[in-house]
Amino acid sequence: MVFLVSFALTSRETSPYEVIADEVDIVVADNDKRDIRAEDSDGSATNDNDSDADEEMELDIEETIVLEERDPEIFKTLLFGLPSPTSPFWSLVTMAINIALALCVADMVFRGPLLYPSHDVSFIRVGHVSDAAANLLVREPDLSKLPVYVSYRNAENVEYDSKKSVQNDNPWKTAGQIYWLSNETDFTYPITIGRLQPSTRYEYAASNNQSGHFQTAPSIRETSPQDSKFTFLTSSCIKPRFPYNPLSHPLEIPGFRHLAQWIPKLQASFMLFLGDFIYVDVPHRFGADRETYRREYRQVYASPSWPAVSASLPWIHVLDDHEIANDWDANTTAPYPSAIDPFTHYHAAINPPPLHPGATYASFTHSLASFFLLDTRSYRTPASAPADPTSPAKSMLGATQLRHLLAFLRAPSPPGVHWKFVVSSVPFTRNWRFNSADTWAGYLHERQLILEAMWDVGATSATGVVVLSGDRHEFAATSFPPPAGGRWPLAATVHEFSTSPLSMFYLPVRTYVEDEAEEPREVCIKYVPDGNSKFGVVVMERVSGGEQSVLRFRLVVDGEEVWAYVVSSPPTGRGRGKDAVWG
Numbered sequence: 001m002v003f004l005v006s007f008a009l010t011s012r013e014t015s016p017y018e019v020i021a022d023e024v025d026i027v028v029a030d031n032d033k034r035d036i037r038a039e040d041s042d043g044s045a046t047n048d049n050d051s052d053a054d055e056e057m058e059l060d061i062e063e064t065i066v067l068e069e070r071d072p073e074i075f076k077t078l079l080f081g082l083p084s085p086t087s088p089f090w091s092l093v094t095m096a097i098n099i100a101l102a103l104c105v106a107d108m109v110f111r112g113p114l115l116y117p118s119h120d121v122s123f124i125r126v127g128h129v130s131d132a133a134a135n136l137l138v139r140e141p142d143l144s145k146l147p148v149y150v151s152y153r154n155a156e157n158v159e160y161d162s163k164k165s166v167q168n169d170n171p172w173k174t175a176g177q178i179y180w181l182s183n184e185t186d187f188t189y190p191i192t193i194g195r196l197q198p199s200t201r202y203e204y205a206a207s208n209n210q211s212g213h214f215q216t217a218p219s220i221r222e223t224s225p226q227d228s229k230f231t232f233l234t235s236s237c238i239k240p241r242f243p244y245n246p247l248s249h250p251l252e253i254p255g256f257r258h259l260a261q262w263i264p265k266l267q268a269s270f271m272l273f274l275g276d277f278i279y280v281d282v283p284h285r286f287g288a289d290r291e292t293y294r295r296e297y298r299q300v301y302a303s304p305s306w307p308a309v310s311a312s313l314p315w316i317h318v319l320d321d322h323e324i325a326n327d328w329d330a331n332t333t334a335p336y337p338s339a340i341d342p343f344t345h346y347h348a349a350i351n352p353p354p355l356h357p358g359a360t361y362a363s364f365t366h367s368l369a370s371f372f373l374l375d376t377r378s379y380r381t382p383a384s385a386p387a388d389p390t391s392p393a394k395s396m397l398g399a400t401q402l403r404h405l406l407a408f409l410r411a412p413s414p415p416g417v418h419w420k421f422v423v424s425s426v427p428f429t430r431n432w433r434f435n436s437a438d439t440w441a442g443y444l445h446e447r448q449l450i451l452e453a454m455w456d457v458g459a460t461s462a463t464g465v466v467v468l469s470g471d472r473h474e475f476a477a478t479s480f481p482p483p484a485g486g487r488w489p490l491a492a493t494v495h496e497f498s499t500s501p502l503s504m505f506y507l508p509v510r511t512y513v514e515d516e517a518e519e520p521r522e523v524c525i526k527y528v529p530d531g532n533s534k535f536g537v538v539v540m541e542r543v544s545g546g547e548q549s550v551l552r553f554r555l556v557v558d559g560e561e562v563w564a565y566v567v568s569s570p571p572t573g574r575g576r577g578k579d580a581v582w583g
Helices: 002-013 074-080 088-115 254-266 290-302 306-310 336-346 398-410 444-460
Strands: 017-032 055-069 123-129 134-139 148-154 173-178 188-193 201-206 211-215 229-235 271-273 315-317 362-366 369-373 419-423 464-469 475-480 494-498 523-528 534-543 548-557 560-568
Touching: 074 088, 088 290, 123 211, 123 306, 123 315, 134 148, 134 201, 148 188, 173 188, 229 254, 254 306, 254 534, 290 306, 290 336, 369 398, 398 419, 398 444, 419 444, 444 464, 444 494, 464 548, 464 560, 475 548, 523 548, 523 560
Parallel strands: 229 271, 271 315, 369 419, 419 464, 464 494
Antiparallel strands: 017 055, 123 134, 134 188, 148 173, 148 201, 201 211, 229 534, 362 369, 475 494, 475 523, 534 548, 548 560
């Protein structure tokens, strides 16, 4: 409305002509006033005054103005949205463009949150799946469908008839019943299906017409040739309808389309999602209450893009800032209680079991690898207190979580495990120079303790350490070789693969810079900043009779594989003479 009023006033007050010449002519005219004699009554002449006659000056002013009609100035009219006084057509065009842009902004910001609260979304999704159990999350807001019965059966050795329909004679077994759901948990309920066989595909179904599949992990106690390969996916950062398309569904997530195309051919065991599953504060925060945060989660699960990336792919989650507030470092103060509520119900409830009750960090083992899922937000010291990143007083993890992480790194790996993954929502490298205080670059003392523990792993065992991170809306692969001449061999080199976004904007400026003068060295292996959709494919395979393993990282950007890199686990023994990487 303000634009329309100002546009109309500007159109009315702006002349369609411009002055190209303005001349003023002044003519001076002299008029003499003569003395007038008058006769007395007696007929004699009288002279009232002998002074000089008054003189008056008369000015004639003429102004000549030459006008010329203004050019339309089409480019200026379209660029600045200003009316063109000589071209009603282009004025209407630029007004229409501005109105369309305003409507698109309103559509992007308000349509989804206000018109699609998604209270009625119903789904079942799979979370953490071990070798003997699977976690499922059920959401059913329609209480008329209660109780909800969940069943499962073995889907191995399924036969197909001539019409390719499934012929499964395996009996259904009861996984659990849900008799009551309420707004206390936003109508969600976690179910764990236990006593499963390792490396087995299962089918599940519920009485509310939801169904799907999952496959259990290989046994962590026994290994077999068919368990010699393990694949999972990693990424972070999604926002519905970005990049913006006015013709798309308000809850569509474009990056999911690229992911869905790759899922069938990758046969990944799970998606390891590294935070920013929602953006509660982008582009506009509608509130800091519990319902505002819950709505953001429901909208992702109500997205028409979600089923294609979840029907056969379990998702495991870690927490990051936009699930709370940008660059969050205020621990559990408001709005953290409102933010952690839906994260707990929708994600943590079916994640791997926490290391202690109430914790949002966890560890688990799957096939050839062990994982530690960090919580880099709930326990960190504020970035500005103190500002010195090398201060021992600064901690991103808190004392308890740090102790658990160091114990995870120092513990012997289970048989057949050749990799330990430390999963961080924010980058471990300090090579990202923009807003680095929010990353591990702002907590260098604690990072050094962790890095030395990682080098110890590679120096004393046949286990390689890899950091997975996200957050930056860019991709970078970085290696952390131990100091030359130290107690660690080069084979102990730590690698980080930082991948994001899955569906969000990328930065138009370059923010990742390697500084060769910094110690310890942080070597840039690959930097790929562009792309609105990025995810990593991590593939591990046993080699050399099972004594070592190779890890292949594949980067997919906007649906196309653009880069791959291979890392080998350290050799058995100390292996000081052997490098850890090639690519």
